[in-house]
Amino acid sequence: MEKPNCDDSAKPADLNVSNISVQMVTPPEKLPVRKPPRRPPRKPIGKVKLKKKKVKKVPFWNIQNKIILFTAFLIILAVITWTLLWLHISQSESKDAFYFVGLFRIANIEFLPEYRQKESREFLSVAQNVQQVMNLVYTTSAFSKFYKKSVVADVSNNNEGGLLVHFWLVFVVPHAKVFCEECVAAILKDSIQTSIVNRTSVGSLQGLAVDMDSVVLNGVSSFKLCYKGCAHDLYADHPFQHFPLEISATSGHLMCHFKLTASVGYLIRLSIVSLQIEADNCITDSLTIYDSLMPIKSTILYRICEPTRSLMSFVSTNNLMLVTFKSPRVRKLSGIRGYFEVIPEEKCGSTILAKESIGFEGKISSPYFPSYYPPKCKCTWKFQTPLPSLGIALKFHNYTITKKNMKGCDHGWWEINEHMYCGSYIDHQTVFRIASSVGHVQLQCSSRLSDKPLLVEYGSYNISQPCPARHFRCSTGLCVPQARRCDGINDCFDESDELFCGMLKPACNVSAFQSQAPLVCDGFRDCEDGQDEENCTQRIPCNNQTFKCGNDVCFKKKNAKCDGTVDCPDGSDEKGCSCSRTASSLLHRIIGGSDTQEGGWPWQVSLHFVGSAYCGASVISREWLLSAAHCFQGSRLSDPRPWTAHLGMYIQGNAKFVSPVRRIVVHEYYNSQTFDYDIALLQLSTAWPENMKQLIQPICIPPLGQKVHSGEKCWITGWGRRNEADSKGSTILQQAEVELIDQTLCVSTYGIVTARMLCAGVMSGKRDACKGDSGGPLSCQRKSDGKWILTGIVSWGRGCGRADFPGVYTRVSNFVPWIHRYVPSLL
Known part of the structure; x- marks a missing residue:
């Protein structure tokens, strides 16, 4: 580890250098000065030769010069020896040093404003006192021979009173030794003597009244300790006033930190307006927000590792915050633009009397909405309806709750009328109904990190009839009109209104058009034969949600371009589309799991982890691939460097x-238990060259909400195992033709198939994907133009090739907006 390049707040003890002797020799006494002879009178210049006077030469190596040279040699030797010794110690410390950051609260010392000045006598006095205590603790411990020094970095006050001390420790340990990091914190805590009589957490640490519950200590990289030349200590005491926080660079490197402190009794809200950063999964570039003044891992509020232009705000749990920004290799504009403000602490929760009318009437939210809510928050709402027949309905926006199991809750846990639930984020609304006129709802933040803001609508509902007459109740809890069931539109968000519909299709005739006028001439082909879009003399007006043709005709479908359907009369919506090719060479392929032909599937990718084939992927652009999220589950597999x-x-x-993989983006809602949202994007470090188009081509992304039909023929490809019993994958790329399975049959087979999944295979089980094919494409050829569409991603299934258990694939058409968010070039 590198030695931190910053000045210590308190001067550490000097290093002693032994076995170096410098001998100083005194010069001899002065010699007597000889008087010069008297000069004869000047004679006129003539031919007379002047007689040269012989000057007696003094030898250079006389005793005086020897003494001077010997003394200079000794001085140079001492300087060189000192430098080499210092470099050895410095390099040894850099290689073998362990750094720890921590804090604790001293209960019996009141904060003084002078403590904010590091050069003040008051700060130096407290720092010296604490450092002496820390030195005594560790020099008398089992780690005494490894302990080097302690440094007090900051002294502050917080909302609990007393004095908060932020410090760091340095230990130098030889490479051969095993160092117990947990023991460092244990030594400090065990040194605090607490009283059994008064049962307080405040004990004595060598005379300091230290709160044992406040002690936090963990290891850290040395570069996090200080950012010389880019450090800002900012103090604010005016509530709701915006204090700017900005820094940027176009080249070089950025390593900065901002220490933010507010008045006691207040909190800090940090708002990020824009962040320019290289997206790399937090390996090098990141913006990290801490709930303290030191980079303590356990106090991290949030970490951002990709550029953003949308407003994000975060709230501290106290009056302290540290913001660190690192971008060590700035290739283009990098920086942060935002502000912070002082806000009062707010209570979360209330008593709510619902109205007698049925429907949603109000909203509740997480603390400090729309900011990310801080950790350790707790909210309690008490609901009451006016009639015993009315219950309480809660509509969660992009969130849902499920029964709590033995595992913990990652995104908050809920207690509703003494029943426990876990929360999770999804991309649609859900409704939870409390079948009682009284509801006690409590939200407890179980995560240590800040989390996305929550918005919940509340209202009354009829307990005996949860949905109004002529309505259908979705599995998400929503109520939709019966007339909208089996109409091909996902009103329930999870397609529960479209399941068990059999072969029912929406009517597409003249009478239907008359009763459902919006279906006509809106840019959508609602009928398979396109009747609803025929003989249209007038289209909807152009706006920012429409696609504009070359002849100024506007279509409601914003993503009409390059969807394989000619919507514009002049065909301008399908011009300039470069994804995938018509597969004339595929007409001679062998059906049923066989070797492919070279160049036959130009979008197929093999992903190697640490040099071995692991998963598949599909090319969707010059530098982006699409794969399955479960291939990158866990901290080791989510690191792009081994891929x-x-x-x-x-x-x-x-x-x-x-190409090495530069970045892995796993869908934020991926569920490792159910494989829901099983999709991931990979960015290549180097884009593949244009001259390889014969062998490498992107496959087309389907249009949003693409409808697929059971029985449709598609292809699966990969180097995975040829059967379930195989121990290794195939050497040659394999291909097999499968057919899409009806969603109702798929759900009845597995039971846990969501709207983000689809089934494909053959019910006899003879053709299927297997281990090693994960993340690979389910490619379907579009009849209208012969282009190949990435309909699915190999995700999961029961075994490989088992009868009645087809393969389950990620339904790509449900993730088109998510893909466009990271790959806007596909728009």
Whole structure:
């Protein structure tokens, strides 16, 4: 580890250098000065030769010069020896040093404003006192021979009173030694003597009244300790006034921190307006927000590792906050623009008397909405309806709650009338109904990190009839009109209104058009034969939600371009589309799990982890791939550095183009238990060259909400195992034709198939994907133009090729907006 390049707040003890001797020799006494001879009178210049006077030469190596040279040699030798010794110690410390940051609260010392000045006598006095105590604790411990020094970095006050001390420790340990990091914190805590009589957490630490519950200590990289040249200590005491926080650079590196302190009794809200940063999964570039003045891991509120232009705000749990920004290799504009403000602490929760009328009437939210809510928050709402027949309905926005199991809750836990539930984020609304006129609802933040803001609507409902007459109740808890069931539109968000519909299709005739006028001439082909879009003399007006044709005709469908359907009379919506090719070479393919032809599936990618084939992926642009989220589950697999992408490959190990993976973006709602939202994007470090188009081509992304039909033929490809009993995958790229399975049958087979999934295979089980094919494409050829569409991603299934258990794939059409968020070039 590198030695931190910053000045200590309190001067550490000087290093002693032994076995160096410098001998100083005194010069001899002065010699007597000899008087010069008297000069004869000047004679006129003539031919007379002047007689040269012989000057007696003094030898250079006389005793005086020898003494001077010997003394200079000794001084130079001492300087060189000191420098080499210092470099050895410095390098040894840099390689073998362990750094810890921590804090604790001293209960019996009141804060003084002078403590904010690091050069003040008051700060130095407290710092010296604490450092002496820390030195005594660790020099008398089992780690005494490794302990080097302690440094007090900050002294502050917080809302609990007393004095909060922020410090860091340095230990120097030889490489061969095993160092117990947990023991460092244990030594400090065990040194605090607490009283059993008064049962207080405040004890004596060598005379300091330290609160044992406030002690936090953990290891940290040395570069986090200080940012010399880019450090800002900011103090604010005016509530709701915006204090700017900005920094930027176009080259070089940025390593900055902002220490934010507010008045006692207040909190800090940090708002990020924009963040320019290289997206790399927090390996090098990141913005980290701490709930303290030191980079203590356990106090992290949130970490941002990708650029953003949308407003995000975060609230501290106390009057302290540290913001660290690192971008060590700035290639283009990097920086942060935002502000912070002082806000009062607010209570979360209330007593609510619902109205007698049925419906949603009000809203409740997480603390400090719309800011990310801080950790350790707790909210309690008490609901009461006017009639015993009325219950309480809660509509969660992009959130849902499910029964709590033995595991903890990652995104808050809920107690509703003494029943426990876990919360999770999703991309649609859900409704939870309390079948009682009284509801006791409590939200407890179980996560240590800040989390996304929550918005919940509340209202009354009829307990005996949860949904109004002529309405259908979705599995998400929503109520939709019966007339909208089986109409091909996902009104329930999870497609529960479209399940068990059999072969029912919406009527597409003249009478239907008359009763459902919005279906006509709106840019959507609601009928398979396109009747609703025929003989249209007038289209809807153009706006920012429409696609504009070259002849100024506007369509409601914003993503009409390059969807394979000619919506514009002049065909301008399908011009300039480069994804995938018509697969004329595929007409001669062998059906049923066989070797492919080289270049036949130009979008197929093999992902290698630490040099071995692990998963598949699909090319969707010059530098982006699409794969499955479960391939990157866990901290080791989510690190892009061990991954390489092999493109244009027919035989394993013989790729035409190989690129390291620069970035992995796993869908934020991915559920490792159910494989819901099983999708991930990968960015290549190097884009594949244009001259490889014959062997590498992107596959088309389907239009949003693309409808697929059971029985439709598609292809699966990959280097995975040929059967369930195989121990390794295939060397040659394999292909198999499968058919799409009806969603109702798929749900009845597995029971846990969501709207983000679809089934494909053959019910006999003879053709299927297997281990090693995960993340690979389910490719379907569009009849209208012959283009290939990435309909699915190999996700999961029961075994491989088992009868009555087809493969389950991620339904790509449900993730088109999410893909466009990271790959806008596909728009």
